[in-house]
Amino acid sequence: MMGAADMNFEHSADIVVVGFGCAGLAAAITAWRAGAETLILEKQAQDAHTPSTRMSGGMMMAATDVAGATGYLDRCAGGMVPRDISAAWARRAMTLIDWLHDIAPELDLRNVGGAEHPEFEGAETLGVYQPGGAKTRLDLNGKAGPFLWERLSANFHDKTGVPVLWNASADRLLRDETGRIIGVETCDGRRIEARKGVILTCGGYLHNAQMKQDYLRAWPVFFYGNPGNTGDGVRMAQEVGADLWHMNQMIGRAIGNFPMEDGSDLSVMLFLNPPGYVITDRNGKRFADESAQADLLHGFYYHLLSYDPATGETPRNPCYWFFDEKRRKAGMLTLPSVGAHAVGLYRWSEDNSAEIERGWIAAGATIAEAAAAAGVADPEGAEAEVAAYNAACRNGMPDPMGRPAETMLPLDEGPFYCVRLYPGGSNTTGGPRRNARAEVLDTRDKPIPGLFAAGELGQATGMLYPSDGCNLSEGFCFGQIAAVSALGLQEGAA
Incomplete structure (x- = not known):
């Protein structure tokens, strides 16, 4: 001093x-x-x-x-x-x-x-x-x-x-x-x-x-x-x-994180809406009402903190967002006025095609193919989970995760897509x-x-x-x- x-x-x-x-x-x-x-x-x-x-x-x-x-x-x-x-x-x-x-x-x-x-x-x-x-x-x-x-x-x-x-x-x-x-x-x-x-x-x-x-x-x-x-x-x-x-x-939600050519990574707030989305863990199982994440609320983050002492793993980090061609065509998966996009650190493509080409968005003719490409441990389990979700949508059945009926839109237009989501957010x-x-x-x-x-x-x-x-x-x-x-x-x- x-x-x-x-x-x-x-x-x-x-x-x-x-x-x-x-x-x-x-x-x-x-x-x-x-x-x-x-x-x-x-x-x-x-x-x-x-x-x-x-x-x-x-x-x-x-x-x-x-x-x-x-x-x-x-x-x-x-x-x-x-x-x-x-x-x-x-x-x-x-x-x-x-x-x-x-x-x-x-x-x-x-x-x-x-x-x-x-x-x-x-x-x-x-x-x-x-x-x-x-x-x-x-x-x-x-x-x-x-x-x-x-x-x-x-x-x-x-x-x-x-x-x-x-x-x-x-x-x-x-x-x-x-x-x-x-x-x-x-x-x-x-x-x-x-x-x-x-x-x-x-x-x-x-x-x-x-x-x-x-x-x-x-x-x-x-x-x-x-x-x-x-x-x-x-x-x-x-x-x-x-x-x-x-x-x-931290101020948390589920976000995307992607590798850049220079060895750095890009973190992005992703926008699930319009409806037609399912999120599973690495074993292909749904675990929460995804509409909270779709509405860009913050409580969904706490679901990602699950730890399995039997395996020593965190089965929801990452988790996996599935959507179909309807959502792909509906617009970019991020918000143009927020985050890296807003300050010119990266420009996301309007139709998400560039990100598919980069491998950030895994694609497949079936849900199982997209799941396998994204790294889901049980791709067939993910396909069965999405099939059950689709059946609930079509039959007007209550969602086992408590998701509101107005957010239930089937994933039925191929090809199908999957993006890894991680715990993250705006700040600590x-x-x-x-x-x-x-x-x-x-x-x-x-x-x-x-x-x-x-x-x-x-x-x-x-x-x-x-x-x-x-x-x-x-x-x-x-x-x-x-x-x-x-x-x-x-x-x-x-």
Whole structure:
């Protein structure tokens, strides 16, 4: 530890924000509005910037009642997040849509849905908003995350003039002789002073293989969020004594993961709809109501965590999605405005033919042939399972998995196709433990002076994903809270 006078800082600001996504933008604009000199460090290059906000569906969770929203968020957290943190989120979520429109009125955020668990008390107090004048959930019309980020970041730069240091990958936090965080050192040795606080908004560890294997409950597991989120914030916070929380949690669903020519891999959110789909385990057996996955909900992920102690295997990782020629012709298997496709990392073909040619989508004249090509251990078992499903569709029989009748469409037009699905999603949620003021806590539950965090780095979620737009809502809300706390203001003062 050294005194600030001995540090030889290259830059100095009141507030230093590490990471320029939704939480970083919220923290920076809140600090700037309060009159604080603010600086953002971003590890990626400006022309290759892929924040998870930009790769998202652009949806936003907001609240209409603090008490109801607090209760609902607390129920979804499953005891993993203190109630006062849920309450702090709910209070900021009350004003979130107005706050966003104040930055960028052209967003035209519209209410397109509600909470993911409507059976929970307080669910009716949450709404989901989407930009670009959307009329229904998943009406992405090219105005999802890319549109949201482009308009927010453009307005942010135009209105604030807050500088961003691009290609500035934070490596470690700097402390003075009292243990207070007074700055950041980058990987190339630059030191940046933070006179009032450092706010970590640099994402989770979704692209850090070792951390994923150490902490998450599924392996292998893949993510389609920002490739730059490699656990830097977790490591830096640990080095200064931060406690960690819910490191085994993630925002999950079943996703695709495919090999690229350069040896890398591509993770993609896949879209099962329109109906005409069956998902089996590696033995060709169905195991859950697939419509939850088809509706892009998040609970289906938990079905993939099954472990068989008799064999030492995880029979649902991967699992296998079967569909027929009708679905192949209905449109691309992914959403054009979300994930890698949205930021130009890969362009999925409109009719899925390129992906069939690549071998990502296995094909066959029969279900068994497609299953064998995809690697199902019992292809004939998969064919029998699909035949039973088809019979239930035609005869109007109840589905043994409880699937709604309106989603039951037979797979009866060959050729047939199969895609491997893995546990995965948009982001991890574990990271440094924080309190309702977004202060990072040490292992004795005391705030580390000068250190704050927001967004998916130690996100304030637990067992269940509350609703579409939860990630962005949490980032925007706690980014604001972190800036207010770093400046020593009362919550609501900025």
